[in-house]
Amino acid sequence: MAYSEKVMEHYTNPRNVGTLNKDSKSVGTGLVGAPECGDVMRLQIEVDENNVITDAKFKTFGCGSAIASSSLATEWLKGKTVDEALTIDNMDIVEELALPPVKIHCSVLAEDAIKSAINDYRVKNGLEPFELAKSHH
Amino acid sequence: MELPIYLDNNATTPLDPRVLEAMLPYFTNKFGNAASRNHAFGWVAEEAVDYSREQVAKLIGCTEKEIIFTSGATEADNLGIKGVFEMYQDKGNHIITATTEHKAVLDTCKHLEKAGAKVTYLKVKEDGLIDLQELEAAMTDQTILVTIMYGNNEIGVVQPIKEISAIAHKHGALFMTDATQAVGKIPVDVNADGIDLMAFSAHKMYGPKGVGVLYVRRKNPRVKVTAQIDGGGHERGMRSGTLNVPGIVGLGKACELCRLEMDSEAKRLSGLRDKLESALSQMEESYVNGNVEHRLPHVANISFKYVEGEGLMMAMKDLAVSSGSACTSASLEPSYVLKSLGLSDDLAHSSIRFGLGRFTTEEEIDYAIENTKKAVNHLRDLSPLWEMFKEGIDLSKIEWAEH
């Protein structure tokens, strides 16, 4: 299967690879997937006092589409408020990266990672976690 | 050196230019039907087919009359297994095979189970070899066929064929082998090895695609198979259909070249393979899959832990290799062969198969080593698992999200 140019571009020059301090109160960490399934994504956000995401980092074990999806997600997250971030839908990622149907679950994983990072941040700061839709991976 | 570098010779091999040259006349002026008995066009084609039969026979140590030309190994596996099952039904209905066989064998057996066959799928040991005692224990008075592949297409392990055939024969069963990956690469002799039926394909040995062989023993014992394709009665009634003369000529030439060059070629390739494998297995957390003693000279299957195979192949974009990762297939299951060795799913997802061939050079291997190392390191920099491993976190203790 050939990859779209956008997948190749993110894969070759992934944005925001790295690690934020997971113990910091202003950092939310989402770790989704499982090694047995061949994909694990870790996505982290740093949130300021105005509820704006000032930084986002990822590391992903998975196929090229999974890496590109998480790279794109971090790019989109930066500068958004937490509430805006919650509206990112996996189909937006599918569209932007022109993912074929067999790779849709890679984008689902990225959406799950965003939501679970946000929830981690919320719980750390004494807020209720959002109800997460059941992963359809 | 041209890029990309082809290191997927277990999937298919390029056609040797000498094979192409032998084939060309049979597409053009020597176009006759080998079954046309009444004119020179037919005779020329028949002669070419006969000569090819001789070349194939010489390579595997049989006689010309024991060769049935087919469209490839898949058809030969089907004809051999279904043909024996139907022909020997009154003797029994039990077939023994192994879990690491090619789908052409496994799915044929599955098909026969619906038709009343009882099939035993032997597990393999961690190194990919079957356990001879388990085979012995599985034999019953209903067993008509034992079919175990010669060399495995994913990991390259070579089964103890002589011992397996001896066990089958002791219990009165026939022995068949899918030797698609072995013929032309290592010495295969149907008599020394005790083989009654054998399948292989031309395109894995520098011949053309779409042509293969089912060897069927004619003496001690005389083996018969029920035809699976009915028609004009070609190939002594066992496989009807106008012969693919150019393909068969190419197969014959390919067999001749393999026979003449096998010894030196096997040495050269295992030298290159060992160089590649030792360089890559020196990397941290990389594991060679399958028995490293009993194996084909041109295959290395290596798992690079904490990186995923498809992602890795994308980074190795100048190398054409393959992976046991599920992400490369439509299903979400990683390679069933690697899983049969008892490999955990994550290691199966992390595997890369390097298949060397006649046209692989040392320069290409040196490039492949550097390219692979770079790709693995790049992907590990991106891998959360690698980071956790480096921090000493036990990944098996983490509760991963169900999905």
Ligand SMILES: Cc1ncc(COP(=O)(O)O)c(C=O)c1O
């Ligand atoms: C062991 C084995 N058996 C059978 C086959 C099928 O060969 P073909 O596709 O030429 O029919 C292959 C090739 O993939 C193989 O490696």
Ligand code: FES
């Ligand atoms: S992570 Fe497996 S297909 Fe994308």
